[in-house]
Amino acid sequence: MIIAVDGPAASGKGTIAKALGRHYGLPVLDTGLLYRAVGLAVLKTGGDPDHEADALAACTFKNDVLSEPALRSEAVGSLASRVSIHQSVRQALVKRQRDFATQPGGAILDGRDIATVIAPDADAKIFVTASVHVRAQRRYDDALSHGGHPDMDSLIADIQARDTRDMSRDHAPLRVADGADLLDTSNLTIDAAVQQAIALVDAQLERRRQA
Numbered sequence: 146m147i148i149a150v151d152g153p154a155a156s157g158k159g160t161i162a163k164a165l166g167r168h169y170g171l172p173v174l175d176t177g178l179l180y181r182a183v184g185l186a187v188l189k190t191g192g193d194p195d196h197e198a199d200a201l202a203a204c205t206f207k208n209d210v211l212s213e214p215a216l217r218s219e220a221v222g223s224l225a226s227r228v229s230i231h232q233s234v235r236q237a238l239v240k241r242q243r244d245f246a247t248q249p250g251g252a253i254l255d256g257r258d259i260a261t262v263i264a265p266d267a268d269a270k271i272f273v274t275a276s277v278h279v280r281a282q283r284r285y286d287d288a289l290s291h292g293g294h295p296d297m298d299s300l301i302a303d304i305q306a307r308d309t310r311d312m313s314r315d316h317a318p319l320r321v322a323d324g325a326d327l328l329d330t331s332n333l334t335i336d337a338a339v340q341q342a343i344a345l346v347d348a349q350l351e352r353r354r355q356a
């Protein structure tokens with residue numbers, strides 16, 4: 146069974162994907178980390194994230210990079226969004242994602258193009274969203290709890306810039322896939338969002354069984 150979870154930055158898709166993983170006993174891949182790894186590698190080598198050849202050269206990272214705490218920063222998230230517009234970069238990361246998705250027993254992947262490009266035949270597809278202000282507030286709370294000094298206005302600007310870039314790029318833009326259910330977490334606690342996600346997945350699985 147493959148479950149695709151897509152949505153914009155800080156919508157809560159990673160939290161939901163992990164909870165679904167525990168509920169259904171499936172491994173989870175946060176595909177944003179792959180793009181973050183490329184962004185970080187470009188930064189470390191002094192390359193230009195907007196230059197396709199520089200970004201493509203950074204796609205040869207090893208999987209152990211994916212646990213580096215440096216990947217989690219807003220700055221690296223922004224670099225990830227810049228390298229992710231290049232078609233060749235996206236292509237270079239497809240195999241890792243499809244291999245994960247098609248492993249025996251099934252898998253859950255969260256990202257921006259899971260239900261549209263990576264696994265369009267996924268058994269269940271959820272598009273998680275939330276308002277820009279709620280998402281920025283989540284980033285703000287995260288940063289505060291890690292001893293940071295976040296600035297709300299720049300978090301809002303960063304999320305808006307990322308949304309615009311992710312939704313308007315030519316290749317695999319962020320959009321709700323055919324057959325995906327929308328889950329707006331703006332006014333939901335984590336527990337409520339997870340319960341709703343499980344109910345949506347169960348209903349999609351049941352519809353497939355009956356089809």
Ligand SMILES: Nc1ncnc2c1ncn2[C@@H]1O[C@H](COP(=O)(O)OP(=O)(O)OP(=O)(O)O)[C@@H](O)[C@H]1O
Pocket residue numbers: 152153154155156157158159160161177283284287330333334335336338
């Ligand atoms: N429904 C919710 N209510 C309150 N906080 C939430 C909710 N869902 C997630 N959060 C919190 O918001 C933050 C971002 O969530 P998460 O990492 O799941 O988002 P994401 O969409 O995977 O982000 P990104 O892909 O941009 O890294 C986390 O601190 C998480 O605990």
Ligand SMILES: Nc1ccn([C@@H]2O[C@H](COP(=O)(O)O)[C@@H](O)[C@H]2O)c(=O)n1
Pocket residue numbers: 154155176177178180181222225226227229255256257258259307311
């Ligand atoms: N399937 C994906 C996943 C991510 N991206 C790009 O990476 C950026 C960082 O992603 P996070 O989920 O870690 O915030 C994101 O803004 C996208 O530009 C992608 O293109 N496809």
